[in-house]
Amino acid sequence: MLLPLLLSLLLILVAASIYAVAATHQPDCSRRIYGITLAVTTVALGTALTHLLTAPAPEMLTLPLGLPWLGAHFRLDALSAFFLIVVNLGGAVASLFALGYGQHEKAPERVLPFFPAFLAGMNLVLLADDAYAFLFCWELMSLTSWALVMAHHQEPANVRAGYLYLVMACFGTLALLLAFGLLAGTSGGYDFATIRAGTVTPGFAGLVLALALLGAGSKAGLVPLHVWLPLAHPAAPSHVSALMSGVMTKVAVYGFIRIVFDLLGEPVLWWWGGVVLALGGITAVLGVLYALMQHDLKRLLAYHTVENIGIIFIGLGLALAFQANQMYASAALALTAALFHVLNHSLFKSLLFLGTGAVLTATGERDMERLGGLIHPMPWTALAFLIGAAAISALPPLNGFVSEWLTFQAILISPELPQWLLKFLVPAIGAALALSAALAAACFVKAFGITFLGRPRSPAAAQAQETDRYSLAALFTLAALCLLAGILPGLVVDGLAPVVGLLNGGARLTAQHSQPWLTLVPIVDVKSSYNGLLVLLFMALSGTGAAFLIHRLASNKSRRGPPWDCGFPDANPAFQYTASSFAQPIRRVFGSVVFQARERIFMPPPGDLRPARLEVKLRDPVWEHGYAPIAAAVVALSGRFNHFQYLTIRRYLSLVFGVLVLLLLGMALWR
Template identity: 60%
Template sequence: MLLLGIVGMARSWLGRAHEVVHGGMALVCGAAALTVLVRLAGDGTDAETLALPVGLPWLRANLRLDALSAVFLLAVNLVGCLAALFGWSYARHEAEPGRVLPFFPLFIAGMNLVLVADDAFVFLMAWEFMSLSSWLLVLASHREEETRRAAYVYLVMASFGTACLLLAFGILAGQAGGYGFEAIRAHPLGAVPASFAALLVLLGAGSKAGLVPLHVWLPLAHPAAPSHVSALMSGVMTKVAIYGLIRVLFDLVGEPLWWWGAVLAVLGAITAVVGVLYALMQDDVKKLLAYSTVENIGVIVIGLGLALVFKASGVPALAALAMTAAMLHVLNHGLFKSILFFGAGAVLTATGERDLDRLGGLIHRMPATALFCLVGAAAISALPPLNGFVAEWMLFQAVLNGPLLEQWELKIGFAVIGALLALSAALAAACFVRFYGIAFLGRPRSPGAGQAREVDAVMLSAIAVPAVLCVVVGVLPKLAIAMIEPANRLTTGEGMFDAGGHGGWVWLAPASAFGNSYSGFMMFMTILILTILAVFMIHRYASNRVRRSIPWACGFTDPAPLGQYSASSFAQPLRRVFGGQIFGAREVVDMPAPGETRPARFTLEMRDPAWDRLFTPVVRLVGWLADRIEGLQFLTIRQYLSLMFFALVVLLVMVAVSQ
């Protein structure tokens, strides 16, 4: 991967560098994904370690591949292979593809290194490497003001996240000072320092994943990058942050406390609902998909929170069920979000448009892209028999078993979380009905949409592969769940079927779900048979006579394409219900008086409250502190010595107290 990055830098003398880099990355990532897949299909429980003589003087670079790393490596390299394949053709349509080439391989290499790191130094170095390379990819179109702002916000949030993780690993190392993960496991912390470490990891990894209210960078940075890079950032970089949460909370920090999981589940539920509501309001296709990633991260974090609660409460079977749902959704989201971002890139290539209200009618001009995007939209909406439904069904099974816990707070809390999860699922379906209906159905709303042509076979193959996998995993989910089982046992102490799960490869019947079962294959066959039967009945008994009539167009006899139902009008009812509190929405209607010839105007203003209620006060505080600290450069020698003496006394007191 590093060699391919060097090739990207040498693009000036290598004329076809984009084909070499993207083609090489497709091969490398494909080989890595296949290797990990073979390992997971086998036993997958043996960990492999490697110590390299580099790094800090007293610490070698320790690498380790275990079952948990393998699951996330599969997600990263599978999506990386598809993104490289899509980019091989997509780069031809980019204005300056050379700005992406040096950093695309380095970005994927950084994510892989995070997943195999076995000490804090390598983990943080790889984390920062991943962040900086993705930041440079966001800056690929740096001439646009919005892109520069997105890159700045992303860099600030990435620095904040790294600082939190640095402090967390400092606490985990403890007085022994062992930064290797094996040393951290051997010296578990007490409840108070462990809770501080868990909080810092939640802030550090949660900001990278996009948890509310630390999500503000994500809908700015992800759309600014090229489409295949956006698929990587949304589809797998956020999952690397999820890996960091799992690695610390389920592996390194020791025995968890149940309230850690409760906090995670509540944050996940809020993130899911807020993310999908924001997605519903977006007219920019890529920004809509970025906010949808926030929603899906919330769903995954709900699963992690429930698993942590069940593990701390001594119910490992239910912990395994919730963890399986979370990790299966990690794999699923990488697949259907790749379809949708690649589809958005194909639409952008064919039409030059990202605004929903300037698309339409693409199902006739881009039928293959429309078909694959329909699969992705149905999967992300959690419709059976596709893969998105399976993970959310399992998550609901875990929520419904919440009343088995002893704490009354959790009994009530699980009911509320279940309601919010159901609300987010319903809103996600509405969001992608809006997305697909406005973009692909109806009539073209702009010349670009009217003149669109299908993209080439390379782009289509990159979209088709995850679409097929969405169907396969949805119809036969136990194939994917079997690969997750070793990671389940590592994190929760039990596999989902260890307590007597049954059903073979057709029925998904986890023992921890107490009798509930689901068969994606039977659902698929039922839908297929009913579809064939409906088509037969229509063709057999319906009239063959052609009937033509003028469609209803609100009284207009010759409706223009712009008179169709728009993305804004679709979202208006939900905006008026939720907009005042969640979006800070303000509608201004300027209606001319009778006799005036000027047009009526409608203005909509929306602002993320996180900016006003969290980030703006923090920026002001940092500015105030900076002004105060600036005065330190004008102190006298005596004042400097006094300040150093005071700092030394404080440090000695801290050391004495910690002994």
């Protein structure tokens, strides 16, 4: 059976963590640990892929662990198998990258013991089949990732990031705990099989949906629960950042799908889809706008995780709306788009974070304003990063285009929904999705251009060297998968069919592998179709033909002239286009509303030798108007309650007696 094999592999990961505690200071310890995680995650990846493709019945196992009367239930079905593929593919590539990158780690004793445990925690969340095991493994995942965020705790910004992450993780777990309590009901059936067999009233079901959005959305990065993500993800080592951003957020998406699409049963209220749609659209637009304002490559990528989580939730919201109206064929399309984007984001976001890690290793810099010209000393890293940037910008024939195109196809059939609110809301979300796609392309033109093109802006960038062979192997593995998923999307859609059928009452898209030329036809060929192979062939032929004609027909006469210098003949790199100047037009369009941006220009009068200055201040309204007042209220309230620790025994007993009377009175009134 595959389930016991997966659990055995996870035990090996836990054993590797225990071994790393004692062996951190031994020579080549990091390579041994990352070699173990690479081997284990590769085998787990193959096991999960086998289960998904062969589509057997779900496998279940109960172990005498956890609560005495409950035990620990584990289950492997199509949904958990798909997300296991995402987790272990990301874990294998991150481990491969770390074989080289880990040699440069300044504090390996703070990374190696927690890295395998982090992978084990994510895998166990996907296999858990009762509320206790799920929450226990969820906390294991959260705490080990927090320890990795705090690996470089000497930097004050990392300490703040770790503290905020821990607070938001506790809040999310509390929300999930309440959601499972409502699902279990008064009978206390906490195993998922009992929850599925039970019924929940519409009022409680809506409350469970809200709690799932709070619990899973805080871990995934839904706005306005995203505030921890752009701080914590950049603080971790780069291979851990790739796992947190490309993989852990997908475990949060899994938690939402498991609760809302599986345990709650078929949605009966159409407005569920509207709520999830609206949150997804707002998250997508705000995420990319925040990303455009960033100079730090890691923070830019972290905010793009927020954007892509929004795209995934747009697909999930559409699926809920279609299911509530018994439009299961349309729901299958929306679910396929969301799950396809889960896979795609794990690929290109891991690629981009690992590429940033290679840049950080070579230069010691994450600030784009201190980079530039890296395409010359690091051509292979630049090529891999360019592929990832094109994929996340949804450019064909790469994978990011396919999942966003499928999402648009689901949006285009939304006029068939009977509710007028959805008829207006879904097109508005479609416009927001189109805006976020365009802004994402602009953002990665900035990210790649400022980082890799032009001239070096600092001595560190000028002295950079290409990264090691393990890191390059990891980068190009992900780049190849981005290309394969883009040119052969029908095979991925067929692989997702068992998952969609499980969540959608058996309805799924028609088989795509039998289509001519492997064309992707999500609805019918007269309405929509896409062929990645033909697009790639056309691009290759047209590009080759254009280059041939230019070289054959153009004059070969040599001509000399001054290069275009943008009006600045000085060769100083400071005269180049910067990340700030690139984002300035977009900041002036959206900044006053979204960021409350303020610009102040100081222009000295004639004869004054002081330099001119431009000061730009950006604010985060979500933090300032949402979280900062709550934090201030908590501090003030805790100060008021501080005097309780100085009470006498008599007053303590009186206080306890008064609270007991109030509780008994409440119980009596409740009954």
